[in-house]
Amino acid sequence: MSNPTTEQKRKVCLVGDFAVGKTSLTRRFVNNVFSDKYLTTVGVKIDTKVVEVNESQTAKLVVWDIAGESTVTSINENYMKGLAGYLLVADGTRPATIETALHLQQRTEEIFGSLPFVFLLNKNDLETQWAVTDAQEQLLRDKGWKIFLTSAKSGAHVETAFSWLAREVY
Amino acid sequence: MSQNKLDEIRKKYQSSLQSKADELEQCWRSAESSFFSENTVATLRGRVHNLGGSAGMYGYDTVAASAKRVESQLSGGPEDSASWRKQVKEDVQQLVTLLRDEATIVS
Amino acid sequence: MSDASTRQRIPDEAFRHMQRLFIERTHPLYLRFDRDMKLEDWWGDSDYYGFEPLHVGDDADSKVDFLVGVTAQDELELPIVQTPNGQPVSIHVRPEDTGLCVLILDAASEHERQTEIQQKSNEVQLLSKKQQMLMEELKATQIEVDRKRREAEAANRLKSEFISSMSHEFRTPLTSVLGYTEILENTLQNERSQLEKLGAISRGAKHLLSLIENLLDHGRLEDGAIVMQVRPTDLNALLADLRAIFTPLAEKKGLEFSIQTSGLPADRVLLDDMRYRQVLINLVGNAVKFTETGSVVARVHWDNGQLRNEVADTGPGIPEAARERVFLAFQRVNEDQESGAGLGLAISQRIVRIMGGQLVLESSGDEGSEFGFTIDAPIAPDDGDHDPASNREGTVVTASALGHTVLLAEDDDDIAQLVELVLEDAGYRLVRARNGREAVDKALLEKPDLMLMDMNMPVVNGIEAVRELRASGFSSPVIALTASASAAYRESAIAAGCSDYLVKPVDLATLLSTIAEAIADTA
Known part of the structure; x- marks a missing residue:
């Protein structure tokens, strides 16, 4: 009895330390807007966007923008239930957030099993404050992950990163 | 007249103690922040060495003794041991405090 | 306490009131799905939460975004969920025998409360x-x-x-x-x-x-190496000398030149006559050089230990833009000006400063320029007859120190000042070096009667310096000053050619007696 006009929906989550730009990335992706003002997310924000999966098919991504935490709490575990894939987000001006992302990836895999994910190294517009060394970036690349240097401010690679994940979860 | 001049020089020396303390502290900080590189330790040791010499000649015996102690510790280092760093830090801090105390005494 | 007993203890009226309050405040929306996640029934205000119109048999996935991925067996507590078209809500998902129950409650006030706390705490963390x-x-x-x-x-x-x-x-x-x-x-x-x-x-x-x-x-x-050589000076004789130097030059250019004096004491005054003369020669020399017509006047006034000097000319004056620079080294007023490295006024200024004064361009304009300075020149104590001209090399205070030069090699200014004062007071002429290299150069140039040498010096250390000096034939005694009291160090200092050895801090009386003995030994 499913409605034939409704697109297939997939749930994806953004996870990462606080203030790395998860909400800004979502707003850039869904509404194509950006604000410099930092507003914390409490709980979770849900948004949807229709994306092209291939030339003939579109799908609806349900994006769960989850409040930043340095570990997977039991509450966040509830929020993440049923996810098809996720976006790990770190802030390139705060190298400690990369460590957090590595940890979150490990925990997510332990709880939900191996799922498609993409790594976003965000705030790539802040060149003068960029604190990721070449060695650190190489370390990430050596893991064989899909990595994007994104900027929610300029929009660089945001759409690409979400689209890549969308194709992986269908 | 020469007694006046002597007093003058002594006063000048006393009034330099504050900045000597500041310099010493600065030297210590750069030594600490460079993880006790050879250069910064040598600079610090040079400062402390001179201080030990001049303080004694101007009659600041405690300062001179304290400086000598720091100097001999620095000559043994830099060792990569936390207890050495802690001891030197304490002694340098004590020397700085002594200098500041002497600087504020009104003669 | 069972639900039934609670129910019995609260009167119906009160219970209904509670129900009403709860519903008003939380706007509950209750949804029930079957095992295939099709909507079976619902109760509550779905419009309030921005749901599209609901129908029995609707797919959970298609109608309710937050149920994407949820199965009929899941039990979930989602405390705060925000959707773009509705209020923040809390969602409670419970599996039942026939399917899945979903209860949605308004969580706006809780969301607001938590946001406020969390925003502050995160901002503090980011700031720190x-x-x-x-x-x-x-x-x-x-x-x-x-x-x-x-x-x-x-x-x-x-x-x-x-x-x-x-x-x-x-x-x-x-x-x-x-x-x-x-x-x-x-x-x-x-x-x-x-x-x-x-x-x-x-x-x-x-x-x-x-x-x-x-x-x-x-x-x-x-580099501060100049030491003033203060001694009793006959001002009248010095100024007569100056007059003799400049009168022929001025006459040659058709200029009037005069030295006007007032209040000069009959007694000699204490000042470094060589340096004082140098400053006056520089100022008068400049004035004569740059003035084409008119006059050059030097005015010297003594009053109560203060010597006031003014040199005025009727030359072209110094352009306003150049006035600030006249005392800087290597600065000439006019680029096309004929000669000189532009050091005269800079040097004069330094000398006047060391003498305790300040050289000032008092005025300058079409009618000419005037420079002025005031220095200390107290009456010299009467200590016997001196002929200034034969006493070029320094003061004479004690017999043993008479005319003896001591070279002090010491990088620490604090120690050097003290030693300088004490030795000069005792009547020695003092030359200062600040490192081992300078010590060697100055020793060979000045040929001092004795050297005081700090061992721990920059560039070339004391031991190397002594070794080098001895190799060049330097024979005066060298007393080593060092903060190191070790016997081994002492031996190497003596082996390098030091005659004696004093450990810092040095007692000043010991210093004086050691120097006197060493000089006496060489005599």
Whole structure:
């Protein structure tokens, strides 16, 4: 009895330390807007966007923008239930957030099993404050992950990163 | 007249103690922040060495003794041991405090 | 306590009131799905939460975004969920025998409360992180600035050393050029045209020599190596000398030149007569040089230990833009100005400062310029008859120190000042060096009667310096000053050629007696 006009929906989550730009990335992706003002997310924000999966098919991504935490709490575990894939987000001006992302990836895999994910190294517009060394970036690349240097401010690679994940979860 | 001049020089020396303390502290900080590189330790040791010499000649015996102690510790280092760093830090801090105390005494 | 007993203890009226309150405040929406996640039933205000119209049989996935991925067996508590078209809600998902129950409650006030707390705490964390980064940056900048400053100081020192050494190199051959010119002048008494050519060579060489002397002075003054040689001076005689030097020059240019004095004491005054004379010669010399018509006047006034000096001319004056720069080294007022390295006024200014005064351009304009300065010149204590001209080399206070020069090699200014004072007070003439290299150079140049040598010095250390001096034939006693009391160090100092050894802090009386004994031994 499913409605034939409704697109297939997939749930994806953004996870990462606080203030790395998860909400800004979502707003850039869904509404194509950006604000410099930092507003914390409490709980979770849900948004949807229709994306092209291939030339003939579109799908609806349900994006769960989850409040930043340095570990997977039991509450966040509830929020993440049923996810098809996720976006790990770190802030390139705060190298400690990369460590957090590595940890979150490990925990997510332990709880939900191996799922498609993409790594976003965000705030790539802040060149003068960029604190990721070449060695650190190489370390990430050596893991064989899909990595994007994104900027929610300029929009660089945001759409690409979400689209890549969308194709992986269908 | 020469007694006046002597007093003058002594006063000048006393009034330099504050900045000597500041310099010493600065030297210590750069030594600490460079993880006790050879250069910064040598600079610090040079400062402390001179201080030990001049303080004694101007009659600041405690300062001179304290400086000598720091100097001999620095000559043994830099060792990569936390207890050495802690001891030197304490002694340098004590020397700085002594200098500041002497600087504020009104003669 | 079972639900039933609670229910019994609350009167119906009150219970209904509670129900009403709960519904008003939380706007509950209850949804029930079957095992295939099709909507079976619902109760509550779905519009309030921005749901599309609901129908029995709707797919959970298609109608309710937050149920995407949820199965009929899941039990979930989602405390705060925000959707773009509705209020923040809390969602409670419970599996039941026939399917899945979903209860949605308004969580706006809880969301607001938590947001406020969390926003503040996160902002504080971000700020403290930022502060930490700035502190680190500041520290790095500080280190960089320190390094740059040290480099600049080193470069400046090098420059001064270069000027000094080059000047020394120039001076020797020039002196011999001048000497031979004089000899030739004497032997060519009658050859007029050749004498004129020789005169030109002589003037040129003298001019070069004075330029070099200025450069040397500049170098010395720059590194503070000049020590004032204060001694009883007959001001009247000194000024008469000055008059004799400049009157012929002024007459040649058709200028009026006069020295006006007032209040000069009959007694001699204490000042460094050589340096004082140098300043006056520079000021009057400039005035005569740049004034084409009119007069040059030097006014000297003594009052109660203060010597006031003014030199006024009727020359072209100094352009306003150049007035601030006149006392800077290597600055000439006009680029097309004929000669000089532009050091005269800079040197005069330094000398006047060391003498406790300040050289000031009092006025300058179309009617001419006037420079002025005031220095200390107290009446000299009456200690016997002195002929100033024969007492060039220094003061005489105690018999043992008479005319003896001591070279003090010490990098620490605090110690040097004290030793300088004590030794000068005892009647020694003192020369100061600040490192081992300078100590060797000055020892060979000044030939002191004794050397006090700090062992721990920059550039070349004390032991190497002594070794080098002994190898060059330097024979005066060298007393080592060191903070190190080790016997081994003492032995190596003596082996290098030190005559004696004092451990810092040195008692000043011991210092004086050790010096006196060492000098007596060599006599």
